[in-house]
Amino acid sequence: MKNYLILIGVLFFGWQCQYPVDISSLPPTQKFIGIDIKVTEDYASANVFYSLESVTINGAYILPKPPIATATIIDSKGNKFELSNTKGIEDTLFKGKIGESYQVQLVADGKTYLSDKETMQASPAFDSLIVNYSRENFRPADNLYYDGFDIYALAHDIPGVENYYQWAWVHYSRAIYCDKVYSRAEGRDVLLQCYPPDCWNIEYNQNVIIQSDRLKDGNELAQNIVRVPYATPPKIYYIRIEQRAITPNVYAYFKSLEASTENRGTLFDIPAQTLFSPNIANVNDPDEKILGVFNVFSYRKRLVTIDMNQPINGAIPKAIMLPAPFSGDPFASAPCTEGTYRTQRKPPGWIN
Numbered sequence: 001m002k003n004y005l006i007l008i009g010v011l012f013f014g015w016q017c018q019y020p021v022d023i024s025s026l027p028p029t030q031k032f033i034g035i036d037i038k039v040t041e042d043y044a045s046a047n048v049f050y051s052l053e054s055v056t057i058n059g060a061y062i063l064p065k066p067p068i069a070t071a072t073i074i075d076s077k078g079n080k081f082e083l084s085n086t087k088g089i090e091d092t093l094f095k096g097k098i099g100e101s102y103q104v105q106l107v108a109d110g111k112t113y114l115s116d117k118e119t120m121q122a123s124p125a126f127d128s129l130i131v132n133y134s135r136e137n138f139r140p141a142d143n144l145y146y147d148g149f150d151i152y153a154l155a156h157d158i159p160g161v162e163n164y165y166q167w168a169w170v171h172y173s174r175a176i177y178c179d180k181v182y183s184r185a186e187g188r189d190v191l192l193q194c195y196p197p198d199c200w201n202i203e204y205n206q207n208v209i210i211q212s213d214r215l216k217d218g219n220e221l222a223q224n225i226v227r228v229p230y231a232t233p234p235k236i237y238y239i240r241i242e243q244r245a246i247t248p249n250v251y252a253y254f255k256s257l258e259a260s261t262e263n264r265g266t267l268f269d270i271p272a273q274t275l276f277s278p279n280i281a282n283v284n285d286p287d288e289k290i291l292g293v294f295n296v297f298s299y300r301k302r303l304v305t306i307d308m309n310q311p312i313n314g315a316i317p318k319a320i321m322l323p324a325p326f327s328g329d330p331f332a333s334a335p336c337t338e339g340t341y342r343t344q345r346k347p348p349g350w351i352n
Contacts, residue, residue: 031064034291035113035280036088039073039102039120041095041298044081046071047088048108051291069108076101076117088340098122098298104280116249116279118296121163123245127154127220129302133230133312147230147315149306152222153243159218164251166244166297167209167225172347173234175199179334180324190327192334199336200343208258210251228306231318236352237306244297253278253293303349 036047048069069086073094084091086108096102098120106113130152139146157163177191178199211223228237246254257275282288308317336344 032289032291033067033108035106035277036292037071037104037115037294039096039296041098043090043092044073044083044094044096045088045090046083046086046106048086048106067108069106072105074103074105096120102296104294112283113280113290114283115294118247118249118279118294120296120298121245121247122158123243123298123300124155124158125300126243126302127156129153129241129304131304131306135315144229144231144318145227149228149230151225151228151241151304153225153241155221155243157213157216157218157221162248163213164246164248165211165221166246166254167223168242168244169205169226169239171203171239172200173238175201175336175342176233176322177326178336183327186328189324191322191324192327192332194336195333196336196344198344198346200347202341202343208254210254210258212251229318230308230315231320232308233320235308237308238347238350239304240301241304242299242301244299246295246297249279250293250295305351
């Protein structure tokens, strides 16, 4: 197999990595508060929400409105910083420091929540990222991932320190359409172009990717991050990789979650009675079950771009087909709504 070393540049900008919530795995008619808070060197973010409230007789999920909430970051000296929002948007006015301890106080719908104190650890730099083409013959030939690229991260562990790592990624792709609707005039499902036309879809990793240095102190770290299908569109595949140095408390939580989901877990896609927050509690009701985690970490990021038109002996990129034709009405469109999974903001480093 031929290896492709892709030229990779370090990017010094923030990006949000979230773990999508699979509400279908939560116990029916039970509502839990979700608190996903991150504190880093470049930003802090708080995403506060409620899980599913009920299921209709037709099987539809009814989601409650998110709570009215405020979140305040407190450092070891008692300095306080109130985040500008609790919708998961990064507040870049906050700058964390390696070696400093942080705690968060959250007030949501009149209830007060307080986290444990977590100390920001140092993350080593990436040595390199390797992109390796391979054919997975155990898959059917028509499987999207039959031909693909595996991305590996290489770094050197910081010696003499107990370190815990987490990797995450985010993939941007230009939105080809922004909605699929049924057209009575045409008698079929049709796609609606985006308005404005500059619009990008966002996909996040859903797997827990962690590692400890207990058996490799000071040695090289090697981690498989993700497999990218050899397929078009896009012509250029855009993905950002993040390497985090997380705290022991958060690592233990992720490790339990990883084991519970057989290495396919996310923060919220397991039965809710199995794992709840290890470091956030209701001040007045410590028995309340809370989804999410308070994650304090430093990190390093890299951008990877893969040319999907590059020649590879014995393989050609699969064509990803649209789910329906576009509407015959040239003025029919759907808004490119800013949110967790779609944006009008061009991704930094976008090249096509």
